[in-house]
Amino acid sequence: MADKTKSSTPNEVVNRRQFFAKLGLGSLSIAAAGTAAFAYQYLSPNVLFEPSPVVNVGKPDRYPLDSVTLDVTTGIYIIHSQEGYFSLSAVCTHLGCLTAWKPEENRIACPCHGSKFERTGVKTEGPAPKPLPWKFISINEDGDLLVDRSIDIPPLVPKSYVRV
Amino acid sequence: MADSKDFTAGVDSNAKKSPRRIVFITRRTSAQVKADTEDQMQTFPEVLFRGVVAIQVLAVVLVWISLLFNAPLEGLADPSHTPNPAKAPWYFLGLQEMLHYFPPVVAGVLAPGLVVMALIVIPYFNINIEAEGLFLKDRARRLSAFYTVAIALSIFLLAFKVYAALVPTLIMVGMMLLAAHSSPQSPSAFRRYLAARPLSYWVMTWFLFELAVLTAIGTFFRGPGWAWVWPWQGS
Amino acid sequence: MAKTGMTKTAGQYFDDLRGTRVWRSIFRSGAGSSTLHRALTIQQNVFLHLFSTKVRTRMLSFSATWYLGTLTLGTFFILVATGIPLMFYYHPSVPQAYADTKDLQFVVSSGLFLRNLHRWSAHAMVFLVFAHMFKVFYRGAYRAPREFNWVIGVILLLITLLLSYTGYLLPWDQLAYWAITVGSNIASAVPIMGNKIRFLLLGGNTVNANALLRFYVLHCMILPLTAMFFIAIHFWRIRKDGGLYSHASEPATLRAKAASGTADPKADAKEAQ
Numbered sequence: 142m143a144d145k146t147k148s149s150t151p152n153e154v155v156n157r158r159q160f161f162a163k164l165g166l167g168s169l170s171i172a173a174a175g176t177a178a179f180a181y182q183y184l185s186p187n188v189l190f191e192p193s194p195v196v197n198v199g200k201p202d203r204y205p206l207d208s209v210t211l212d213v214t215t216g217i218y219i220i221h222s223q224e225g226y227f228s229l230s231a232v233c234t235h236l237g238c239l240t241a242w243k244p245e246e247n248r249i250a251c252p253c254h255g256s257k258f259e260r261t262g263v264k265t266e267g268p269a270p271k272p273l274p275w276k277f278i279s280i281n282e283d284g285d286l287l288v289d290r291s292i293d294i295p296p297l298v299p300k301s302y303v304r305v
Numbered sequence: 306m307a308d309s310k311d312f313t314a315g316v317d318s319n320a321k322k323s324p325r326r327i328v329f330i331t332r333r334t335s336a337q338v339k340a341d342t343e344d345q346m347q348t349f350p351e352v353l354f355r356g357v358v359a360i361q362v363l364a365v366v367l368v369w370i371s372l373l374f375n376a377p378l379e380g381l382a383d384p385s386h387t388p389n390p391a392k393a394p395w396y397f398l399g400l401q402e403m404l405h406y407f408p409p410v411v412a413g414v415l416a417p418g419l420v421v422m423a424l425i426v427i428p429y430f431n432i433n434i435e436a437e438g439l440f441l442k443d444r445a446r447r448l449s450a451f452y453t454v455a456i457a458l459s460i461f462l463l464a465f466k467v468y469a470a471l472v473p474t475l476i477m478v479g480m481m482l483l484a485a486h487s488s489p490q491s492p493s494a495f496r497r498y499l500a501a502r503p504l505s506y507w508v509m510t511w512f513l514f515e516l517a518v519l520t521a522i523g524t525f526f527r528g529p530g531w532a533w534v535w536p537w538q539g540s
Numbered sequence: 541m542a543k544t545g546m547t548k549t550a551g552q553y554f555d556d557l558r559g560t561r562v563w564r565s566i567f568r569s570g571a572g573s574s575t576l577h578r579a580l581t582i583q584q585n586v587f588l589h590l591f592s593t594k595v596r597t598r599m600l601s602f603s604a605t606w607y608l609g610t611l612t613l614g615t616f617f618i619l620v621a622t623g624i625p626l627m628f629y630y631h632p633s634v635p636q637a638y639a640d641t642k643d644l645q646f647v648v649s650s651g652l653f654l655r656n657l658h659r660w661s662a663h664a665m666v667f668l669v670f671a672h673m674f675k676v677f678y679r680g681a682y683r684a685p686r687e688f689n690w691v692i693g694v695i696l697l698l699i700t701l702l703l704s705y706t707g708y709l710l711p712w713d714q715l716a717y718w719a720i721t722v723g724s725n726i727a728s729a730v731p732i733m734g735n736k737i738r739f740l741l742l743g744g745n746t747v748n749a750n751a752l753l754r755f756y757v758l759h760c761m762i763l764p765l766t767a768m769f770f771i772a773i774h775f776w777r778i779r780k781d782g783g784l785y786s787h788a789s790e791p792a793t794l795r796a797k798a799a800s801g802t803a804d805p806k807a808d809a810k811e812a813q
Contacts, residue, residue, distance in 0.1 A: 183650045345595065345596055349588070363611050367618060378641060386714075393723060409725070410731065425694050
């Protein structure tokens, strides 16, 4: 029985078997692509049951000049310097431990592997690869300081401070 | 062949070695070859493609139904408030209908248990293997056994007022009587068909009939308090 | 590989791929559609070699089985494929379960579709498994040597009903709660051990958080694994018992045919079953 399964020269029209094979594979690929897209959408939650990244840290006069205050539950420092108020993340950039403020050394220190940072976030010693990031800080209508932990801002530039 | 002595034969039961099997073809015999002459097809692609297509059709139907109809969801579970009626999933409604007539031990434990046991032992009874028409052999004895069982069952159902189960039973009894008075020589094809049905067919058909009727009643004809309602009365 | 002209079709690229060393190290059978290749596709595959490489043509007939067994297996696949994603958004605790079911319907992308598909496939599976049982019975496919496979089938029927029953509770709505309350009260009707059985089933005296968790574990882990175990045995038995039942292919019929020497009209008529 002659084997008619292989195609003839490229100039000829495709035979019926090839047509249906292409049709079948084509629709299968479209279906697979669609399924993948819908699966990705399904697996990315639309609603998160997590605390909001925006933290209300109260009125500015709670923080005297040159103070460094750690808010343990939300993991941020609120620092009042000459230039104004700003906020650092308290999470060490090495492996995620919570740092602490050591006023006697004038440093923020990480207990896990000995990284130390200045109050501006700059790293002075230890294995941490990056400085502590500055977080977006603003004032709301009631006069409270708000820190949005999901937004990083450039350090040490004038617009990263809040002046009251 | 019988004279040559350039080989030895023996038995070796050494478990550590893979055995070799040797066939001796002696004089004046030949190997019997039983050829299977039935047509065969390759599993791939014949079986696999048929299966895939069947499942695809099923998937398409189910996807369409899922796009058009929503799964039910009632209010949050409230232990202090029983909905009326509180119905089991549809495949258990036949059982729940039976619970209306009989105590839970009978309807909930005994009946399902016996049904499962009966299902399991079906293939091990000879009368199911022979599959001859029920009334074509040993007619007189079988007829009297049939009458006894039919009358006893009907009286039992009547006594407990299980009309839902009684009506299908009576219909089946009627069909079996028709079969008893038919034979392979009967004029109509239907009566010839009935005459050839074995006991297993009658019991299973009765069971299927009862299952369908009881489930349908539990689904459509029972309302609050498990009272009888007509399906068009709402609820 | 014949190459006609300068361009290759997609099929030819695929065939070239199948000739590469990497492909052959995985699939071994290489390119080709000969009988040997097709047999190897089945025989060399750990999942597919549950099948035999060839089947008798009579076994493929639609009217014999209506493919009900295959369709039941298909619903099982759909249920696993929809059930596992549903588990990503479902917490089996009280009353979180109900909130999660509502979330799936209103908040999660494609959640409503998945839940619907899961529910309707479940009902379809129960219906199909009963239909399959009745079809097997009425064509006599339970007779020797297939008795034990019939028993495995009954076990699979019970597992299907249990799967459906345990899944019914998970949305934790009124329908679920009271259906399971009624069911567990029936379980307590078992003489002597009834109350103990109910206590173990619910993990307590009432249908509460323990019951939900137990039913969840049963529904998502224990029963599906048991089902897969018995499904594998069920398929294996089909093969070992001589393939799907077809009256004309049974050894007894073949012997009778050989003995009588001529075609038997009654057997040929029954062959249509």
